[in-house]
Amino acid sequence: MPVEEAPSTVHDLLRTAAAADARAARELLARIDGVRLLELVVTQAELAVDGEHGRPAGIDAIGDLARAAIEVLGLPQGAALELDDDSVGPPTVTGWELATVDPEELRAATLTMTVPAWTLALVAFVDHVAADGTVDRHAVAAAADGRCVQAHIRMADLLGAPQLQTAVLTHDPVALDADAELASALRASLRDAARGG
Secondary structure, eight states, rough: OGGGGGGGSSHHHHHHHHHOOOOOOHHHHHHSSSHHHHHHHHHHHHHTTTTTTSSSSSEEEEHHHHHHHHHOOOOOOEEEEEEEOOSSSSOOOOOEEEEEOOGGGGGHHHHOOOOOOOOOEEEEEEEEOTTSOEEEEEEEETTTTTTHHHHEEEEETTSOOOEEEEEEESEEEEEEEGGGHHHHHHHHHHHHHHOOO
């Protein structure tokens, strides 16, 4: 970038960096086909709750493993992660928790959480537990390239083997019916992050 085009304020510098991170996220997503995106969303939804950490609802993020290791886990830059060369195939990614909320607060949480500009996708979920302990986990996700996912997972209990019941992949949140508003809110959070807040 020529000196005359360099950002002149800290705010401009942060916005430029966020835009570059968002571009990099979209480039990585171009290497993730629809089947792989569905798989990533479902896997993150399955891992959203463990035996020690109850979460009735929440929002998680999916991002590049190397970047997340530095930004989320606090590893030093250049730390050896022993990753395969994934410059051609699908990138190596990981997920992490952004917010844990009550189910009725899920949509509102999209307005207040901090989303890194390099995030590939956001995954919101809510659990419905039946009287017999069966758990229906409903997940809605949005990717930084505009794709949206809806998935329904059923488990015998919170620690049971998950079974995928339904999954939908679309570019149009309206296609997700009752989840359209949440999917749109997740996409808006990603767009805001790409603009630097």
